[in-house]
Structure formats: C-alpha cells, structure tokens
Amino acid sequence: DADVTQTPRNRITKTGKRIMLECSQTKGHDRMYWYRQDPGLGLRLIYYSFDVKDINKGEISDGYSVSRQAQAKFSLSLESAIPNQTALYFCATSDGGLAVSYNEQFFGPGTRLTVL
Amino acid sequence: DQQVKQNSPSLSVQEGRISILNCDYTNSMFDYFLWYKKYPAEGPTFLISISSIKDKNEDGRFTVFLNKSAKHLSLHIVPSQPGDSAVYFCAASAFGAAGNKLTFGGGTRVLVKP
Numbered sequence: 001d002a003d004v005t006q007t008p009r010n011r012i013t014k015t016g017k018r019i020m021l022e023c024s025q026t027k028g029h030d031r032m033y034w035y036r037q038d039p040g041l042g043l044r045l046i047y048y049s050f051d052v053k054d055i056n057k058g059e060i061s062d063g064y065s066v067s068r069q070a071q072a073k074f075s076l077s078l079e080s081a082i083p084n085q086t087a088l089y090f091c092a093t094s095d096g097g098l099a100v101s102y103n104e105q106f107f108g109p110g111t112r113l114t115v116l
Numbered sequence: 117d118q119q120v121k122q123n124s125p126s127l128s129v130q131e132g133r134i135s136i137l138n139c140d141y142t143n144s145m146f147d148y149f150l151w152y153k154k155y156p157a158e159g160p161t162f163l164i165s166i167s168s169i170k171d172k173n174e175d176g177r178f179t180v181f182l183n184k185s186a187k188h189l190s191l192h193i194v195p196s197q198p199g200d201s202a203v204y205f206c207a208a209s210a211f212g213a214a215g216n217k218l219t220f221g222g223g224t225r226v227l228v229k230p
Contacts, residue, residue: 004159035220040125041118042205042220043160058217090159104150105218107159 003027004108006091012114019078021111023091030095032074033105034058034066037088046089049074081115088112119143120208122221130229135193137224139206142187146208150218151180151191154203163204164191196228 004025013019023032030051035043035058045058047066055066063085065077078085089112092105120141129135139149147168152160166173166180166189173180179192193200206221 040222042120042122042222043218044220045217048217092159104162104165107152107161109157109159 004091004093004106006089006108006111008111009109010112012116013081014116015080015082017081019081019113021076021089021091021113023074023076023108025072025074025091025093025106025108027093027095027106028071029093029106030071031093032068033092033094034064034074034076035090035092036060036085037090037110043090046076078113078115081113083115086113086115117142118222119146120206120219120221122204122206122224124224125222126225126227128227128229129196131198132195135191135196135200135226135228137191137193137204137206137226139189139191139221140187141189141208141219143208143210143219144187145210146219147211148209149180149182149189150207150209151178152205152207152220154205154223160205193226196226198228198230201226201228 007022033048034046037043044060048056049068052068067075088110090110091108094105150165151163153163154160164175164178166182182189203223203225205223207218
C-alpha cells in the first residue's frame with residue numbers, strides 16, 4: 001500500500017468552481033507539504049504544515065487554502081478555480097527530525113487538475 | 117527568479133554510457149542538495165543527496181558532485197540503463213529553513229536509448 005495517497009488522481013473543473021484535493025499518509029510524519037508542478041518550473045511550494053495546528057504559506061499560496069484535519073491528512077482547496085491553476089499537484093511528507101536525511105520528502109502520486 | 121536551475125531540459129544517451137545532469141544554484145545559504153527521479157504518473161522519489169561538507173557522494177551507479185565555489189552540482193549515472201529514463205529534479209535546502217523547505221529546479225528529462 002502506498003504511504004502517501006492523493007485523491008482524486010485526475011480532475012477537470014470549470015472556472016469559478018471550488019475544488020478540494022485530499023492527501024493522506026501512513027508514514028507517521030509530522031510535516032506535510034503541497035506543491036504544484038508546471039513544465040520547466042519544477043515543483044513550487046504552495047503550503048506546508050508542521051502539525052495539526054500549524055499552517056504556513058509557501059512561495060505561491062495566493063488562490064489556495066489548506067486544512068490539516070489530522071496528523072495524517074492535509075487537504076488543499078482552490079476557492080475559485082482559474083485556468084492558470086491547471087497543473088500537477090503533489091502532496092509530500094517528511095519526519096522533520098535531525099537525521100542526516102531530514103530534508104528528504106516523500107511524495108504522493110499527484111493529482112492532475114485541469115481548469116477550463 | 118529561480119534559485120535552483122537545471123539548464124538542460126532534456127538529455128538523450130545511449131545505454132551503457134554515462135549520463136551527466138547539471139544543476140546550478142544562487143543561494144549561498146543552501147547546504148543540502150538532493151536529486152529526485154520522477155516517472156510519468158508517479159510522484160518524485162528520492163535518489164541521492166549530498167551535504168555541503170562533502171564534494172562527492174556515491175550510491176551504486178549514481179554519484180553526485182558538489183562544487184560550492186561554483187554553486188554547481190552534477191549527477192552522474194554510469195552505466196545508464198533504459199529504466200533510468202525519467203525526469204530528474206535537483207533540489208536544495210538550507211539548514212534551519214522553516215519547514216525544511218526544498219527549492220526545486222525545473223527538471224531534466226533523460227532518455228536512455230537501448
């Protein structure tokens with residue numbers, strides 16, 4: 001079973017609609033992240049969370065909001081979707097410890113979102 | 117302004133030969149660097165990393181070299197295999213950066229021809 005799961009895997013929606021993308025993890029990690037991937041731009045951080053009561057903006061948070069309902073769940077919402085939010089969205093987790101690999105993040109399979 | 121850049125969007129190499137992927141960064145606070153590999157319809161997976169206190173790290177067929185003075189790192193894959201065909205992302209992090217944030221490059225698509 002996958003350690004980090006995302007639903008839905010694909011979504012097509014219309015401009016102005018509210019969309020929620022869900023992420024769940026079984027790794028027991030405290031830290032969770034949302035990224036979007038656009039061609040040639042790599043992955044850019046939208047929001048991240050250290051624990052249930054912690055929410056932090058990333059470099060491109062405008063137009064997005066998040067909710068950390070539990071340690072294992074982190075959802076991303078587009079309040080009013082627009083076409084330039086068409087992208088591949090990834091959720092990731094990390095344990096945030098002091099081990100050598102503390103920077104390593106583990107990614108879900110991604111959600112392909114198309115906004116028409 | 118991208119702090120991590122992969123200037124080659126694609127690379128084609130013959131099976132058995134060496135693949136060399138390059139990555140440049142501008143932020144001198146970066147002290148830990150990672151390479152991720154991504155297949156279509158899957159999320160990125162961690163491949164190899166290097167701390168700024170080292171200039172080389174090797175793991176099987178994969179070696180990462182770091183040149184801090186040039187703010188440049190490279191990933192060598194030797195010998196290249198068809199299963200190495202994927203998109204490779206370089207990422208960087210600064211110790212103590214809030215959330216252990218990673219800054220990614222734009223990716224290099226590698227095609228290994230049989």
